[in-house]
Amino acid sequence: AQSVTQLGSHVSVSEGALVLLRCNYSSSVPPYLFWYVQYPNQGLQLLLKYTTGATLVKGINGFEAEFKKSETSFHLTKPSAHMSDAAEYFCAVSDAGKYGGSQGNLIFGKGTKLSVKP
Amino acid sequence: DVKVTQSSRYLVKRTGEKVFLECVQDMDHENMFWYRQDPGLGLRLIYFSYDVKMKEKGDIPEGYSVSREKKERFSLILESASTNQTSMYLCASSLLQGALNYGYTFGSGTRLTVV
Numbered sequence: 001a002q003s004v005t006q007l008g009s010h011v012s013v014s015e016g017a018l019v020l021l022r023c024n025y026s027s028s029v030p031p032y033l034f035w036y037v038q039y040p041n042q043g044l045q046l047l048l049k050y051t052t053g054a055t056l057v058k059g060i061n062g063f064e065a066e067f068k069k070s071e072t073s074f075h076l077t078k079p080s081a082h083m084s085d086a087a088e089y090f091c092a093v094s095d096a097g098k099y100g101g102s103q104g105n106l107i108f109g110k111g112t113k114l115s116v117k118p
Numbered sequence: 119d120v121k122v123t124q125s126s127r128y129l130v131k132r133t134g135e136k137v138f139l140e141c142v143q144d145m146d147h148e149n150m151f152w153y154r155q156d157p158g159l160g161l162r163l164i165y166f167s168y169d170v171k172m173k174e175k176g177d178i179p180e181g182y183s184v185s186r187e188k189k190e191r192f193s194l195i196l197e198s199a200s201t202n203q204t205s206m207y208l209c210a211s212s213l214l215q216g217a218l219n220y221g222y223t224f225g226s227g228t229r230l231t232v233v
Contacts, residue, residue, distance in 0.1 A: 009158065034221050043122075043208055043224035044161075090160065105151075106222060110160035 002027045002095045006109035014117045019063075019078040021112050023091030026072060032094035033074040034106065035065055039087045047089070050074065061085070086116045121145070122225035124209050130231045137196040139228050141209030148214035150192035151222065152176075152184065155206040167192055168214060199232045206230075 007022040025031060032051050036044040048059025055067040061084075065076045074091060092106040125140040143150065151166040153176075163176030165184040173184050181203060185193045192211075196203055206229050210222040 036221075036224075041127075041227070041229075043226045044210075044222075045224070046221045049221055105163070105166065108153075108161040110158065 002029075002031075002093050002107050004091050004093050004107055004109035006089075006091050006112050008112055009110065010113045010115065012115040012117060013081045015083055016080050019076070019081045019085065019114065021076040021089050021091075021114065023065075023074045023076065023109060024072055025074060025091070025093040027093055029094075033065075033067060034092040035059065035063070035074075035076050036090045036092065036108075037061075037087050038090065038111075044090060047076070081114075081116045083116050083118065086114055088113045122209055122211050122223050124207075124225040124228050126228050127226065128229050128231075130233060131196075131199050133200060133232055135196075135199050135232075137199045137230065137232075139194040139196075139207055139209075139230070141192045141194070141211075141225055142190050143192075143211040143223070144190065145211070145223075146189065147211035147223075148189070149212040149222075150186065151210040151212075152182075152192065152194045153208045153210065154178070155208055155227070161208065164194065199230075201232050204230060204232045 003026045005024045034049045035047040037047045038044045048057050050057045050067045058064045063078045088111045090111045091109040095105050122143045131137050152164040153161040155161050162178050164182050167173045167186045183195045206227050208227050209225040212222045
């Protein structure tokens with residue numbers, strides 16, 4: 001069965017420092033991978049996704065993630081943290097789906113709360 | 119942009135009450151989902167639906183039911199609310215064909231407190 005592990009429930013960085021949020025997955029089918037961001041008291045917003053093709057994916061707000069099949073990882077990075085990046089981040093992987101292909105459901109990790117210190 | 123609208127941001131209900139959480143999307147999406155979100159547990163799928171009048175159980179359906187009478191509306195029902203159902207509830211929708219090419223669109227959430 002598909003699963004997602006996010007290493008670290010809380011990550012704290014200083015403003016201007018590198019942001020690295022870790023995500024490892026297991027999947028019996030070629031995975032679709034997603035990162036979502038949730039600001040306080042809001043729903044989840046799509047940050048970026050990997051479906052096929054280029055393994056380095058760029059998203060909104062300067063974030064990017066690299067799909068590494070050999071490491072079953074999809075870590076999220078941003079070169080320089082900003083105070084507005086403080087939020088909770090969720091990694092998600094597709095399951096095999098009832099109909100297969102691109103019709104599966106998403107399985108979410110438990111989330112990583114990012115704090116940014118001035 | 120797809121809009122997923124949840125009718126209430128905050129709700130306070132009493133134990134034993136029947137509670138309805140409403141979700142409406144405006145982009146003709148086939149798939150709709152209900153999740154609950156709790157600290158340290160992430161998002162857990164309660165129910166989902168691929169079509170009108172169709173529903174499938176997720177990981178934690180106990181104590182919940184759903185209704186999908188129209189394509190754009192997916193309701194979550196707590197038949198007899200209990201304090202352990204105090205949580206943030208998130209609704210989401212997606213296309214059926216190529217759902218994973220686009221991901222899900224989420225509503226803003228309903229924070230339910232059962233007292």
